[in-house]
Amino acid sequence: MAARDWLYFALLIGALAVSVPLLGVYLARVLEGTPQRGDRVWGPLERLIYRALGIDSRAEQRWRTYASSVLAFSAASVLVLYLLQRLQGVLPLNPTHVGGVTPALSWNTAVSFVTNTNWQNYAGETAMSYFTQMVGFVTQNFVSAAAGIAVAVALIRGLVRSRTATLGNFWVDVTRVVVRVLLPLSVVSTLVLVASGVIDTLAGTHVVHTVSGSTQSLPGGAIAPQEVIKELGTNGGGPFNANSAHPFENPTGFTNFFENYLLLLIPFSLPWTFGVMAGSRRQGASVLAAMAVLWAALSFGAMAAETSGSHLLGPGITQHATATVVGGNLTGKEVRFGAAQSALFNSSATATSTGAVDSASDSYTALGGGALLTNMMFGEVSPGGVGSGLYGMLILALVSVFIAGLMVGRTPEYLGKKIQAAEMKLVAIYILVVPLAALSLTAFALLWPSARASLLNHGAHGLTEMIYAFVSTSNNNGSAFAGLNGNTGFFNIALGLAMLLGRFATIVPVLALAGSLGAKPRLEESAGTLPTGTPLFALLLTGVTVIIVGLTYFPVLALGPLLEHFVAHA
């Protein structure tokens, strides 16, 4: 890695270090619902929404009601999104005249956007109308992100409230997050992106004549706002097939930096919010530290792997950086970003469940691609998706507390809440869901010849392509390694199933856990209590994430990226 790559990495960390405490505190205020200055601006808009939807904003919900609200809201969203795609041919705002989408793909895409996965088995510029993208997808990009945050906050409330039956109100939480956090941040960020050259137009395709005499069709669209919420809400579903590699989505080195920053912003701020709501910044800091260590380590790994070049390019080709050459493995990467910045972007996007790409992951070196895969295999907790990353990491904190709590000779407690059999049951379910979905569906797909036919490559790289798809969808990341034709009946259904399981079979136990923890008294801390706001605990949490979650995938990593790497370098 060259000095400028280190500087770029440091600048990104610096920008986050400044913003995270500010946004973290602001999010806590919004979610705690305490009276604040913004009420005069946002209050009327929120009240309008509550009245329109018939929501009693003061009524708190028990965990079952909260969970039912999440499920009902998501089910309705899937239905609406499905119908929008099927009927887009007859709906307005369709200057490119695309027809309705097939049932299997519509289902897959609807599930994908509602679960905050944004796996795309289609190319946006040719398959979806502006209306579908702007009204359907963008709305989901906002609310699915808000729903994730709502679930995380319900879990925080379960942890910090003493003897409570209720966890807040899902509708109010979603409304407040959208109105007070996502919308204002999006408006400001959209202006930044437009000013930096990201397009924003309702015009259709432009046909232009190039100097060489041929013609090109240049797509249009309201790209800038979609691009912002795509990153900010860790969605990742781009309006164009090339995603953030497309110059209309991500034209310059600055926009690349800014988008990379946006997709990390909320996931890293939420643990800070957690600390504020728990009444102890240290509690938030230790969770944040564990997330940051894993993100930084694997991002560094990916950057190091990509800047060192690809073995596939034979001798005689200079791959190291010089004054005139960017250097590194540039296959599938935009020269305007270079190898290191591309790797950092893709690594951040896989670590945050955004899944956006500014370079082709399939063309990464074996270890670089393996690092992206490993980011997701940690269960999207480093720092993970908006909300889902925090509740995922808090689940692992409960596992860590359980083991470490016994080690200090007390019934394990986290924030003064005892972790007992009922909680461990829910934790165990949570931890089992994703490996079950990812590994068994991959195994199934590999055994089924027609599914295996979707693979571009064979051998170790083919295995990576297949496991990547299911790890990505079951962790609700949506990052595509490419090299797999996902728009088949089998993959539309199987990947959709993975996304549904990964989202809702984890949210329900998380909310049940919140309910169970909420009902308990919050015990006072003493010298005998396991301290959880310490560097040691952050280290333990990191270790638990790597050993209990990450190591499960060691055999498949050995047969995929590691085998590919060792064969290449044998």
Next chain:
Amino acid sequence: MSLTTEAPTDLSRPPSSLDAAFLRRALRDSLAKMSPRHLVHNPVMMTVEVTTALALVFWVKDAAHQSGSTNVFAGLTVGWLLITILFANVAEAVAEGRGKAQADSLRRTRTQTSARVRRDGQLIDVSSADLRVGDLCEVGPGDIIPGDGDVVEGIATVDESAITGESAPVIRESGGDRSAVTGGTRVLSDHIVVRITANPGETFLDRMIALVEGASRQKTPNEIALDILLAGLTLIFVIAIVTLQPFAVYSHDPQSVVVLVALFVCLIPTTIGALLSAIGIAGMDRLVQRNVLAMSGRAVEAAGDVSTLLLDKTGTITYGNRRAHELVALPGVREEDVAWAALQSSLADETPEGRSIVTLVRERYVLDFTPLADTVLVPFSAHTRMSGVDAPERQLRKGASSAVEQWVRERGGEVPDEANRIVDQIAERGGTPLAVSDGSRILGIIHLKDVVKPGMTERFAQLRAMGIRTVMVTGDNPKTAAAIAAEAGVDDFLAEATPEDKMRLIKREQAGGRLVAMTGDGTNDAPALAQADVGVAMNTGTQAAKEAGNMVDLDSDPTKLIDIVEIGKQLLITRGSLTTFSIANDIAKFFAIVPAMFVAKFPALSALNVMRLSSPHSAVLSAVIFNALVIVALIPLALRGVRFRALGAAAVLRRNLLVFGLGGAVVPFLGIKVIDLAVSALGVH
């Protein structure tokens, strides 16, 4: 804790683990425990048994069309997998064995005796097995008390060594807090009438046998929660290994069932799964060895969680009686003269306070200790509140300051202001002032005070470091209580405490989410003992107290409450540490087995063989053998418990993470390598 070892059933003496008969029994038991019906209670080991059976079937099935060396390898692997289960059973059997031996000797005590029962105004002989609650039995010298009960008439000395191991007889009398008697103990002198309070089969001795034997052992709450986590981890690896075969098939390198099972068994938390029940049994056993009977494992766990200890001042924090602390001479009087007069006037005082004055003077002053000649000793009486000595020419007195002042004034003497000032000062500091006079003159003041047992201050400091608050409970006035509390170093005190006050205190602590432990012996204590999360009843206490508490201390030593807390913590620490060890082991096992599985087909993967194990077969087998041996190696630790240190949670965590976390990650790399060297030297390849 009792140090007597001559008693017939001394619980504090565990049977030797090297005892041949003991080992034979443990081995026999562990074979019996291979039955799935037994293993079903242990999800981890049950899974091992099921998958091992699967491996066995495939080994036999595939034997015909596989090479000799592969067959040998598969056979050895299956064999070691079976040994893994056996080792887990050995751990449990050894832990149980100690209790079983104790139960056997207790059972010998529970011989049937005949009881003389008063029925319809007549005395009839009834077998002890036919006694019913409410029966009145007469018991005389040399008789075995036929059942648990309360003394309703008479007073007797009783030999309770059968239960407590303590050979010194104790006094049991009707009424009061010393009325409870236990079936199986022997009356030494006098006649008593006992009202039976427990039906045969439900007596203390029966419960004790069931407890030490572990027959009624139920999983404790934390054990259940840990079981769930372990089952969850096991299921994750079921998923990981079952799906590994399709990946292997895709890679054109399908694996044998034996190897897949070997990897699976190595990865699931077998170490803690195998030792979990032994740890629980051994924890209970450690209490029994300290002569404490816990009525449930739940209580032992709760002891580890306790955050508030209610300690009775008298007997726990201080010695039972006040002791002479210092002598203060009045102006113009030599201290030696005060000491001499105090000594002479206390010779006739047989109360503990009086004896403590004699001790103090003899220890601190160099005097002529010969008693005066031709004297009349005036013994201490509650009426005069003085003791003394009348010699021909002088009268020495020592007693309550007011009584001595009165005595001096009656003889025309004056009480100097200085005397009053010293008396007030001592009382202020929670002490008891006694005055010493010679004739009509006051010589000085003796300062009596509660003496805190040595080492208590340090123990309270340790408890504080562990996050446990100590509250001293006393009937003293607040001033006295505050002085002793400050000296002993307790965190808080409850003065002029009534049973109701105690109850309120417990409820208040519990409302704040704190678990409370206390000791008690009187009937008055019963409600509080029942309310406390850990209630330790003294064996000398009443039946009501013993029923209400969830533990009984056979030595009736209230200080032991602190040991009980430590044992509870140690139990949890041992479980947590071995769980961490077990999980951390997985890293090395992955690196041993996964490259070995695929290296034949993909030689490049030998880069992952970081331990440089000699061959794939040897690598897999070494991991399996390590996995089995580590169980045996940890049995002593499981039985003894991880050494407990009275440190704060942060320090304990740092230490145990280093030893069991980092150690757990590193040790198997070394262990597997060493076993690999041995295995390959023996010709497995």
